Amino acid sequence: MDGAEASARPPGMADVARAAGVSAQTVSRVLSGHRNVREETRARVLDAVDRLAYRKNSAAQILSSGRSRTIGLVTLQTAYYSRQTLTSGIESAARASGYSVSVASTDSLDTSAVEGALTRLADQGVEGVVLAIPLIHVSPRIEQLTGMLPTVTVDGSRTPMSEVVAVDQSQAARLATRHLLDLGHETVWHVSGPGEWHDAASRLKGWRETLTAEGRTVPPVLEGDWSPSSGYRNGLILGRIPDVTAVFVASDEMAFGVVRALHELGRRVPDEISVVGVDDIALAEYCSPSLTTVAQPFEQMGALAVGHLLRHIDDPEAAPEPASVEPVLIVRASTARR
Numbered sequence: 001m002d003g004a005e006a007s008a009r010p011p012g013m014a015d016v017a018r019a020a021g022v023s024a025q026t027v028s029r030v031l032s033g034h035r036n037v038r039e040e041t042r043a044r045v046l047d048a049v050d051r052l053a054y055r056k057n058s059a060a061q062i063l064s065s066g067r068s069r070t071i072g073l074v075t076l077q078t079a080y081y082s083r084q085t086l087t088s089g090i091e092s093a094a095r096a097s098g099y100s101v102s103v104a105s106t107d108s109l110d111t112s113a114v115e116g117a118l119t120r121l122a123d124q125g126v127e128g129v130v131l132a133i134p135l136i137h138v139s140p141r142i143e144q145l146t147g148m149l150p151t152v153t154v155d156g157s158r159t160p161m162s163e164v165v166a167v168d169q170s171q172a173a174r175l176a177t178r179h180l181l182d183l184g185h186e187t188v189w190h191v192s193g194p195g196e197w198h199d200a201a202s203r204l205k206g207w208r209e210t211l212t213a214e215g216r217t218v219p220p221v222l223e224g225d226w227s228p229s230s231g232y233r234n235g236l237i238l239g240r241i242p243d244v245t246a247v248f249v250a251s252d253e254m255a256f257g258v259v260r261a262l263h264e265l266g267r268r269v270p271d272e273i274s275v276v277g278v279d280d281i282a283l284a285e286y287c288s289p290s291l292t293t294v295a296q297p298f299e300q301m302g303a304l305a306v307g308h309l310l311r312h313i314d315d316p317e318a319a320p321e322p323a324s325v326e327p328v329l330i331v332r333a334s335t336a337r338r
Contacts, residue, residue: 011052019048070100071309072121072129072149074114077105080226080253081281082298083132086154089302090130097310102126109196111139118145128309130154130302131162134198150312152305155198163312163320165305169199172294172327173206176248176276179292179329183274184338185246187216191234191258192223193250203250203278224250228257235261238273245273245338252277252284252293259287259334270336280330289333296327 017024022041030037030045071094075083091101102124104117114135121129128150135142135153151162180188190207193200204221211218222237224230231254238244239262249255255277259269267273269289277284280295304323311318 015052016045016048019052020044068125068127069098070102070124070126071306071313072118072124072126073101073103073132074117074121074129075103075105075132076109077107080251081283082251082279082296085281085298086132086302089299090132090306091302092299093303093306097306099127099306099310106133109133109136111137111142115139115141115145118142118149122149128152128313130305130309134196136196150309150316152309152312154301154305163308164322165301165308165325166323167199167296167301167325167327169202169327170206170209172278172296173203173248174210175294175327175329176278177207177210179331180246180248180274180276180335181210181214181216183246183335185274186338187211187219188246188248189219189238189244190221191231191238191247191249191254192221193254194225195223200250207248224254224257226251226254228253228260230254231257232261234258236265238262239265239267246335247273247275249275249277252279252281252287252291255291255293255334256283256287259289259291270334274335274338276335278327284330285332287334292332292335293330294327295330297325301325 017027027045030042094101104120106113106117131153134155146162153162154165177188192204222234235258249258277291277293280293284291284293
């Protein structure tokens with residue numbers, strides 16, 4: 001190998017051994033924390049590691065220790081704020097515990113796509129997985145993979161072997177609907193999320209149960225897809241219905257679209273129609289008017305999921321401990337008395 005070729009590649013264990021004047025086996029012992037190495041030799045090896053900026057090969061590390069110190073995250077390819085904030089919370093908590101995160105994103109919720117993402121992570125040697133997508137169907141392959149790997153889900157989905165960490169989405173809907181009824185509105189309309197999402201289904205259930213318990217009329221549901229544009233399309237429908245005075249929207253980003261549509265139709269928020277969202281994303285406070293919403297602590301959820309997963313990794317025989325986080329209503333300017 002000539003000098004140019006050598007300088008083009010990162011230093012290997014053999015380079016460290018040459019620089020320290022020891023064998024590659026001795027370098028391996030030092031990097032693995034083996035006790036049977038003289039301190040003088042250990043110091044020479046570590047000095048060579050620093051001088052050469054050597055990074056231990058991760059595959060070799062897995063082979064020598066049996067631990068990759070990596071957890072996997074399965075998530076949907078999306079630019080939605082809630083998913084990004086959840087991911088940030090997972091990565092921060094993992095880093096604080098000495099773990100890295102390998103993300104496998106899917107472009108759909110099809111069973112085959114989820115199977116593929118889980119398989120990629122298993123092949124990388126992750127020690128456990130956080131599933132941050134709804135599982136519409138649980139296939140035998142998904143059951144097998146989540147049985148092999150400690151798994152925590154964060155959206156209410158579950159497999160027979162997974163542990164659930166979730167926000168009580170039915171309670172989020174009850175808080176929003178009750179707030180609007182307490183303001184004197186006769187009933188509350190609802191723009192839901194996609195029916196295949198567990199979060200959307202739970203919010204729909206909480207909304208309907210609250211109206212039914214109060215003996216109120218349950219209006220027909222308008223379904224969105226989490227996007228502001230779907231909120232806008234549904235807002236154009238709601239704004240043309242004279243009896244609509246209150247709307248519970250299943251996400252802040254859809255609520256922005258609803259408010260925009262109502263504004264264009266000349267329906268004033270909240271003077272004529274009150275609007276409540278869900279999530280409390282960073283932009284909610286700066287909507288015009290500022291958006292009343294039900295806050296979900298996404299970063300806390302991410303950290304909680306990592307904590308449960310690492311406990312499961314350290315003690316695979318421990319009984320699952322499902323955790324539910326309570327949502328909080330944040331009242332701003334988009335709601336008012338009828």
